[in-house]
Amino acid sequence: MQFSEPISAAFPGLHGRVLGVLARTERALTGRAVAGLVRPPASTSGVQKVLDDLVRNGLVVAEPAGRAKLYTFNRDHVAAPAIGELANLRDLFLGRLRSEAETWEVPAASVWLFGSTSRGEGGPASDVDILVVRPDDVSDSDPRWLAQLETLAGHATRWSGNPCNIVEYSTADLQRLIRRRERLITELRRDAIPLAGAPPHQTLTRKIA
Template identity: 65%
Template sequence: MQFPEPMSSVVPGLHGRVLGVLARTERPMTGRALAGLLRSHASPSGVQRVLDDLVSNGVVIAEPAGRARLYTLNRQHVAYPAIDQLARLRQLLLDRIKAEAKSWAVPAKAIWLFGSTARGQGGTDSDLDLLIVRPDDVDDSDPGWLEQVDTLSAHASLWSGNSCEVVEYSAQEVQDLINHGERLVTELRRDAVPIAGSTPRQILYRKAG
């Protein structure tokens, strides 16, 4: 999955990138303003050609504004539900992971997304990094625990197309990382996205008892 621009995972090229920007806002904008919101550079002329194509297909609405034209996504178009789904691929992936985690016979204390995918920077060759906090009363070799973690990792890879890498700590091990001022804790405090269980703030800012 292209995490910075999920739409591009299915609609490659500039069309997907432009649709991704339009799907994120209902505010009318000029083609030049839209080009400035793309995560990677595209020429205003290239963006304009895409907008003209989308307008001709009725997917985008163009309205005059003085000498300029303002563009919005046509949310009444029959294609809009599909566009909306594609624009939200990252959140849909996290929702699936959360739903599976909630079904675990041995619940995790927390599951977070971290690394480049959490920062919205990961591409197709990036790992999908999950940090799982295991309850202290569950052994790391518990068969039931291992099976559900392995299954989630395999499913997340299938759902995203990215290799899922799991980093696992017990709750006490996380506390030890905090007490020793490990760099990972700083990175998690800055970037981690909560998926299930306790949030990074609830765990990473807790004082040792």
């Protein structure tokens, strides 16, 4: 999945990226503004051609605004609900991860998404990076625990098409990383998205002892 523009999974090319921008906002945007929000970037002339095509097909509404035009996604179009879901595939993906991690038979102390996927920058070849904090009273060889990790990784790949990389630490190991001010901790504080258990802001407070 192209996490920077998930709709590209079903609508590859500039049409999907332009639709994604408009479907995620209620604001009316000029063609230049749409071009500035498209990721990966595209030329203003290319975006304008796509907008004209989408207007002809009724998916986008254009209204004059002086010498310019303002464009909005036509939410009354019969295709609008499907396009809206496609534009928000990342949120649906996160919801599935949360639903699974929150119902583990052996609860994790914390489960967080981090890396490029958490920042909304990952592409089809990017790993889905998930950090799992194992309670200290759970053995790292517990078959139930290992089965949960394997199932989550498999589901994350099937749901997104991206390889999944699970990074596992015990609670004590994570505290040691915090005390040593490891680079991973800085990244987690900046980017981690909570999926289950204690959230990053609660867990990553540096311990002095």
